Amino acid sequence: MTEAVLVLEDGRVFRGESFGAIGETIGEIVFSTGMTGYQETLTDPSYKGQIVAMTAPHIGNTGVNDEDFESRRIWVDGYVVRDPARVRSSWRANRSLDDELSAQGVVGISGVDTRALTRHLRERGSMRGAISSSSADVESLLARVNAAPTMKGASFLADVTTEQTYVVPAVGEKRFTVAAIDLGIKGMTPRRMAERGIEVHVMPATSTFEEVAAVAPDGVFMSNGPGDPAAADHAVALLKQVLAAGIPYFGICLGNQIFGRALDRGTYKLVYGHRGINQPVQDLTTGKVEITAHNHGFAVDAPLAGQFDTPFGPGRVTHVCLNDDVVEGLALLDQPAFSVQYHPEAAAGPHDAAYLFDRFVELMQTDKTGADVQAGA
Ligand SMILES: NC(=O)CC[C@H](N)C(=O)O
Numbered sequence: 001m002t003e004a005v006l007v008l009e010d011g012r013v014f015r016g017e018s019f020g021a022i023g024e025t026i027g028e029i030v031f032s033t034g035m036t037g038y039q040e041t042l043t044d045p046s047y048k049g050q051i052v053a054m055t056a057p058h059i060g061n062t063g064v065n066d067e068d069f070e071s072r073r074i075w076v077d078g079y080v081v082r083d084p085a086r087v088r089s090s091w092r093a094n095r096s097l098d099d100e101l102s103a104q105g106v107v108g109i110s111g112v113d114t115r116a117l118t119r120h121l122r123e124r125g126s127m128r129g130a131i132s133s134s135s136a137d138v139e140s141l142l143a144r145v146n147a148a149p150t151m152k153g154a155s156f157l158a159d160v161t162t163e164q165t166y167v168v169p170a171v172g173e174k175r176f177t178v179a180a181i182d183l184g185i186k187g188m189t190p191r192r193m194a195e196r197g198i199e200v201h202v203m204p205a206t207s208t209f210e211e212v213a214a215v216a217p218d219g220v221f222m223s224n225g226p227g228d229p230a231a232a233d234h235a236v237a238l239l240k241q242v243l244a245a246g247i248p249y250f251g252i253c254l255g256n257q258i259f260g261r262a263l264d265r266g267t268y269k270l271v272y273g274h275r276g277i278n279q280p281v282q283d284l285t286t287g288k289v290e291i292t293a294h295n296h297g298f299a300v301d302a303p304l305a306g307q308f309d310t311p312f313g314p315g316r317v318t319h320v321c322l323n324d325d326v327v328e329g330l331a332l333l334d335q336p337a338f339s340v341q342y343h344p345e346a347a348a349g350p351h352d353a354a355y356l357f358d359r360f361v362e363l364m365q366t367d368k369t370g371a372d373v374q375a376g377a
Contacts, residue, residue: 070187
C-alpha cells in the first residue's frame with residue numbers, strides 16, 4: 001500500500017492510498033454523482049484537464065471491458081474514490097479498474113472521504129488540486145497547484161479531436177449525411193445517429209466551412225468537449241458560417257455553448273457544475289421532465305422566458321435544469337438549429353433524451369422537403 005495525498009488549492013488536504021498509477025497530477029477537481037458508468041466517465045474526452053471525484057462510494061465493481069469505452073483512452077487527469085472494489089464481478093470484465101488506471105498512467109487516490117470533499121467543492125466551487133503518491137511534501141505540492149493554469153480560458157481541443165475525418169456508416173438504408181465536428185466526441189454519439197440512417201463524417205475541430213461543405217451535409221453536428229467555451233473561437237466562427245448557409249444544426253454540451261456564442265450570448269463558469277447521470281431537465285416545448293446525463297462546468301447566459309435576438313433571427317431557451325435554472329437547451333425559431341447542454345447519447349445514462357436525435361432527423365427531413373422549419377416551435 002502506497003500513501004497518497006490530495007491537496008486542494010485552498011490548502012485543504014485529504015490523505016489516502018494510491019489508486020492506479022504512482023505519480024503526481026494537477027487539474028481542476030470536480031465531482032460526479034453517477035452511481036454507475038465509471039468507464040464512460042473516465043473515457044469521456046470532456047474531462048480532459050480535470051481530476052474527477054466519484055460521490056458513489058464503491059467504484060470498480062464491474063471491472064473494465066473494451067465495449068464501454070467512449071473513446072480510445074482514459075481522459076481524466078486524476079481519479080478520486082472512496083472505496084475501490086477488491087473483486088471485479090461481471091462476465092464482461094477482462095481487467096480490473098486499478099490495473100487499467102495504472103496501465104494508462106492515470107494517478108488516483110482511494111480512501112478519501114468523498115462526502116466531505118464534495119461538500120467542500122459544493123460550498124467553495126470547483127478548484128485546482130493535485131494528487132500525489134510520489135511526494136509527501138504538501139507545501140511544495142500546494143505551490144505547484146497554485147501555479148497551475150485554471151480552467152478559465154483553457155482549450156484542450158487539439159488534444160482530443162480526431163486528426164483525420166472518418167466515416168461511421170448508416171445502419172441500414174442511408175437517409176442523411178451529417179458532418180460531425182469532433183470537439184471530443186464520445187463513441188455512442190455517431191452510433192445514435194447511424195442507427196437513424198445517418199452517415200456520420202466525424203471531422204477535426206480545425207475543419208473549415210469549405211471542408212464541411214465538401215461533405216454536402218444534410219446537417220452539421222458539434223459534439224461535447226473539454227475546456228472553456230470562451231476559448232473555442234474557431235468552432236464559433238465555423239458555426240456562424242453553417243447557420244448563415246441555413247444548414248440544419250444540432251449541438252450537444254460544448255456544441256450547445258458554441259451555439260450560444262454564435263447567437264451572441266455569453267458563457268460563464270458555474271460554481272461547481274453538473275456531472276452525473278441523474279440531472280432533472282425540463283423540455284419547455286413539451287413540459288416533460290427528463291432525467292439526463294451531464295458533464296459541464298460552464299453554461300450559456302440567456303433569458304429563460306421569451307425570445308432573444310440573434311444574428312439569425314429570434315432564439316429561445318428550450319430546456320432548463322430544474323435543480324438550479326441553468327440553461328440546458330437553445331433553438332432558433334426561424335431556422336433549423338438547436339442544441340442541448342447535456343448528453344442525449346446517454347453513455348452512461350438514462351435514455352430519456354434520445355428523442356433529440358429524432359428531432360434532428362425531423363429537421364433534416366423537413367429541410368430536404370423544403371417545408372417551413374422551426375426548431376424552436
Ligand atoms: N461535456 C462538455 O461538452 C462540457 C463542455 C465544457 N467543457 C464545460 O465544462 O462546460
